Amino acid sequence: MKAFVLRSYGSPDLLELTDLDEPVPGDDEVLVRVGATSVNPYDWHQMRGQPYVARLMPGGLGLRGPKLSILGCDVAGRVEAAGRNVTGFATGDEVFALLPQGGFAEYVSVPPSLLAPKPKNLSYEQAAAVPMAAITALLGVRDQGRLQPGQTVLVNGASGGVGTFAVQIARALGAEVTAVCSAANAELARAVGAGEVIDYTTTDFTRHEQRYDLLLDIAGRAHPAGAQTQGNLRRPGRSRRPVAAARRAYVRGARAGTAGLPAHGHDRHRRVHAQERQPGDPDRAHRGRQGNPGHRPELPLR
Numbered sequence: 001m002k003a004f005v006l007r008s009y010g011s012p013d014l015l016e017l018t019d020l021d022e023p024v025p026g027d028d029e030v031l032v033r034v035g036a037t038s039v040n041p042y043d044w045h046q047m048r049g050q051p052y053v054a055r056l057m058p059g060g061l062g063l064r065g066p067k068l069s070i071l072g073c074d075v076a077g078r079v080e081a082a083g084r085n086v087t088g089f090a091t092g093d094e095v096f097a098l099l100p101q102g103g104f105a106e107y108v109s110v111p112p113s114l115l116a117p118k119p120k121n122l123s124y125e126q127a128a129a130v131p132m133a134a135i136t137a138l139l140g141v142r143d144q145g146r147l148q149p150g151q152t153v154l155v156n157g158a159s160g161g162v163g164t165f166a167v168q169i170a171r172a173l174g175a176e177v178t179a180v181c182s183a184a185n186a187e188l189a190r191a192v193g194a195g196e197v198i199d200y201t202t203t204d205f206t207r208h209e210q211r212y213d214l215l216l217d218i219a220g221r222a223h224p225a226g227a228q229t230q231g232n233l234r235r236p237g238r239s240r241r242p243v244a245a246a247r248r249a250y251v252r253g254a255r256a257g258t259a260g261l262p263a264h265g266h267d268r269h270r271r272v273h274a275q276e277r278q279p280g281d282p283d284r285a286h287r288g289r290q291g292n293p294g295h296r297p298e299l300p301l302r
């Protein structure tokens with residue numbers, strides 16, 4: 001089969017289109033012929049070997065070279081063969097999946113637990129654009145944010161890969177959504193469900209009086225993680241515990257545990273920094289990264 005193989009850290013030019021043996025599925029695996037894959041920031045980190053500090057972390061990137069030789073986590077395709085212990089999937093089924101690696105190839109062999117049937121109304125290309133960004137949004141909004149019907153949420157970075165899913169999921173959960181993105185994407189944000197849109201190029205939402213039940217900071221621009229000191233928390237030990245989700249989120253009343261997250265949910269590339277606050281806690285000051293560097297906005301949570 002053809003596959004893009006990565007042998008050393010660097011630019012996309014180093015991805016080498018190579019002939020490899022087709023994987024042979026084990027008894028508990030499914031062989032998928034890849035119809036489409038998509039590229040995520042995760043692949044970029046793996047390819048570049050950046051941030052450098054991740055090379056030193058246990059379970060992180062490889063120290064001297066890439067740990068993954070075939071990148072690609074999001075795939076959609078067709079089941080080519082199923083191992084003899086596999087139930088639920090058969091040759092010819094159309095599937096999509098979030099994988100640890102291997103999508104930039106013609107075939108990939110995967111455990112069936114990672115597969116889901118591809119909705120018939122989605123093309124392979126459309127289905128392959130969903131898994132990582134959508135699961136990231138789901139973890140941030142539902143699992144960490146615990147957004148409830150009737151609550152309000154501000155999504156910073158609402159028009160991007162993760163943000164457009166976050167807005168839709170929040171709406172599906174019955175919440176009111178305020179989107180932050182550029183004016184050029186305001187209509188997109190509204191089309192996926194935002195009731196209000198704030199243009200970050202002209203307006204700093206951290207200076208608004210408005211308070212929200214949940215703030216999902218996908219863009220990671222407004223409230224640098226760590227700006228909130230442990231001393232500001234009533235239960236410091238449970239703050240900023242890294243769990244899988246969007247890059248940064250500040251969550252009121254979120255449970256900071258990881259129970260219920262999928263096994264790959266501890267992936268370092270998809271972290272959320274959930275900060276717990278008790279009802280009645282005063283808002284805490286944060287240093288804004290954009291605009292006046294001396295400005296220390298209040299966190300606009302209710």
Ligand SMILES: NC(=O)c1ccc[n+]([C@@H]2O[C@H](COP(=O)([O-])OP(=O)(O)OC[C@H]3O[C@@H](n4cnc5c(N)ncnc54)[C@H](OP(=O)(O)O)[C@@H]3O)[C@@H](O)[C@H]2O)c1
Pocket residue numbers: 040041042132133134136156157158159160161162163180181182183184185200218219220221245246247269270271290
């Ligand atoms: N995509 C994934 O699967 C995934 C998974 C895990 C983690 N992440 C992480 O999540 C973050 C976002 O990823 P993404 O794929 O959603 O990125 P993206 O598609 O590039 O979207 C970025 C979003 O941020 C907005 N934005 C840019 N500058 C901003 C600012 N100064 N203030 C507020 N909003 C701003 C953009 O708005 P405009 O486009 O309108 O300017 C856009 O809505 C990245 O750090 C990424 O590493 C992504």
